[in-house]
Amino acid sequence: MRSHFAHLTLYSGIIATFFSVLSRRDRREQLRFGGLVWLAMAGGVVVLAYLMLPFPR
Amino acid sequence: MTEQSPAPGRAASEVPEGKIALALLTGWLVPGAGHAILGRVRRGVVFFVLIMGSFGLGLAHDGRLALYSPREGFLTGLQLVANVGVGPSDLLARMSVYGEAAYAVPDQSSPLYRPRIEKFRERQRSAVSAYGTAYLWSAGLMNLLLLMDIWDIAKRRKD
Numbered sequence: 001m002r003s004h005f006a007h008l009t010l011y012s013g014i015i016a017t018f019f020s021v022l023s024r025r026d027r028r029e030q031l032r033f034g035g036l037v038w039l040a041m042a043g044g045v046v047v048l049a050y051l052m053l054p055f056p057r
Numbered sequence: 058m059t060e061q062s063p064a065p066g067r068a069a070s071e072v073p074e075g076k077i078a079l080a081l082l083t084g085w086l087v088p089g090a091g092h093a094i095l096g097r098v099r100r101g102v103v104f105f106v107l108i109m110g111s112f113g114l115g116l117a118h119d120g121r122l123a124l125y126s127p128r129e130g131f132l133t134g135l136q137l138v139a140n141v142g143v144g145p146s147d148l149l150a151r152m153s154v155y156g157e158a159a160y161a162v163p164d165q166s167s168p169l170y171r172p173r174i175e176k177f178r179e180r181q182r183s184a185v186s187a188y189g190t191a192y193l194w195s196a197g198l199m200n201l202l203l204l205m206d207i208w209d210i211a212k213r214r215k216d
Contacts, residue, residue: 018108
């Protein structure tokens with residue numbers, strides 16, 4: 001698998017699931033927390049990528 | 058995912074030291090197994106799937122199996138800790154990749170130096186190696202975090 005975006009979503013999913021199960025007991029809380037972590041990771045990278053767009057190497 | 062809380066009488070009782078040691082050791086050997094020993098079976102299964110999944114993805118994407126080098130002792134030491142955190146699976150991966158239990162860069166005069174470094178660089182040259190390394194090191198670090206979680210559960214600091 002060579003897609004950077006696919007790795008971004010998959011890796012964020014693994015980390016978000018891990019920390020939600022580690023730190024929350026209630027299933028609803030886990031879903032909420034995991035979703036937030038996933039959004040922060042995946043969404044944060046997309047936002048950062050757009051911010052860097054005007055500054056090519 | 059909710060799990061059954063410990064029985065009221067059990068909540069206050071201490072987990073015996075031997076059981077804590079067993080849970081920690083087993084948790085390092087098999088990710089998630091320490092939680093299962095402490096009665097958190099479902100959580101243990103989820104952790105096992107996540108950590109071994111991440112480890113498998115790391116190997117499949119030519120992730121870096123770090124070698125300790127005295128020239129960059131601090132950084133390569135940290136990398137090694139992240140690798141070894143996942144348990145004996147790391148040893149099996151090293152046996153498969155390097156053909157031996159390789160944990161350090163041999164001395165340049167050693168006949169082991171060239172083949173080991175070649176293997177190391179060959180994996181690093183892969184286009185997906187950076188992804189693989191992130192998966193591999195995350196797997197090890199997640200397992201180390203689980204050991205601290207096992208300690209907290211055993212000491213009744215969390216359920």
